[in-house]
Amino acid sequence: DGGITQSPKYLFRKEGQNVTLSCEQNLNHDAMYWYRQDPGQGLRLIYYSQIVNDFQKGDIAEGYSVSREKKESFPLTVTSAQKNPTAFYLCASKTSGSSYEQYFGPGTRLTVT
């Protein structure tokens, strides 16, 4: 399971608290992505980044924030403004080269009560 890692696997928080999910890759990929996965809704894009110090909002960015200070790292913060934060969060990365595949991490299941 090397390449792209996410920690922790399970995360529990109280409502009103911010929480940061980790995503690290050693694939030397330029692009990184955060998705949210809910039952019956597929994967929805939260934020994405093509290069260091640059990122763009995806389709459901409200209540989330990211940073891309290093090529290897793309942490996601779930803020208290996110109305329904309980979900499975997947990070992915992709080379800017000829491969089209997005490589996914193992995911973090966040439960907010």
Next chain:
Amino acid sequence: GENVEQHPSTLSVQEGDSAVIKCTYSDSASNYFPWYKQELGKRPQLIIDIRSNVGEKKDQRIAVTLNKTAKHFSLHITETQPEDSAVYFCAASKDTGFQKLVFGTGTRLLVSP
């Protein structure tokens, strides 16, 4: 923006049968269509993809077809095996390089021995 619809949501087949999963997309500018497989508790993995300049692509028991005029594409699995049981996601993107993917809602395939 792009919208991807996927059917059926669940599909049960007997081992050895064929399985077909269909997706439609709304944005005619989309030009890249990957299929990801997600086994229970695991990360999604790319199994096959197709670009808009190709009508069909095969890889052993898996094939994908694309009809640009009708804006739909399909995944075909022949001689299904129990290990094909998983959730399959289709996706569409306007850019193979950076790839802002829009995913379908997923199809749970169950192959019974």
